[in-house]
Amino acid sequence: MATISQNTPIVLTIAGSDSGGGAGIQADIKAISATGAYACSVITALTAQNTQGVTGILGIDPEFVKAQLDAVFTDLNVVAVKIGMLADANIIGAVAEKLREYQPKFVVLDPVMVATSGDLLLENSAIDALKSELLPLATVITPNLPEGAALLGTDVPQSQQQMEALIDSLRSLETPAILLKGGHLESEKSSNDLLITAEDVEHFETKRIATKNTHGTGCTLSSAIASFLAQGNGLSDAVKHGKAYITQAIAHADKLDIGKGHGPVHHFSRSIKTLNAMTPIRIQARPLLI
16 A cells, blocks of 8 residues: 655645535545645535535534634644635634634635536625635635626626726735636636736636536636645746646546536546646655545
């Protein structure tokens, strides 16, 4: 049996469970593992969900969310945290309290509000709590266009120009970096994401891939970024490698035949050799775990 290096970077995902396996905790663990880190998890909500939609949500008691966080942080050397679905303001408060207590080095916040199917995953009343409690603790937040618009209380951009018009407003949020994802601009030939900081805007552009199997793309990208941060990459490189990973996972999604609706991306579409060649990381001594 292969042994795991004690230096293996550990990434904690704090998110909801997707019973269909394509998004949420399940997608996070797959993405973190496929990109070379060790995944642990804290579940904030249970969803009755498949590729066609969400039929039920059961939030976890905030005190039990805290208990899970205590269990992980007091034993494991968590380098990076990815945050996904949080459901309500009480759970947001519980997570923020423990992040302030344990102070992980990196926090990637994916402000999950709406599923690919259109189902609401975050109560509207919780958006203010998300902004005040968690945005200041994040290394980077990764909203798509509807989520970015919800954070700002504005209309969803319908063009690249309107997307770029949000830059100044996003900089006013109390968080150091924003990766604004342009995947919803389906009329564009490319998928363009903007990494926005106080000093700069970086463009990450890839050719748009025609597929309906995009369930869990946001979860997967944010988890990959957290994984690459945990492995020693700077933010820009972590985003670049994460973007390359999700692009390949989408490109191979149609090789899977999962469900009747929006199927998942292919988290394990590449071998270790191909992953090393296409998304190099700075710390080569640590084994990729698949």
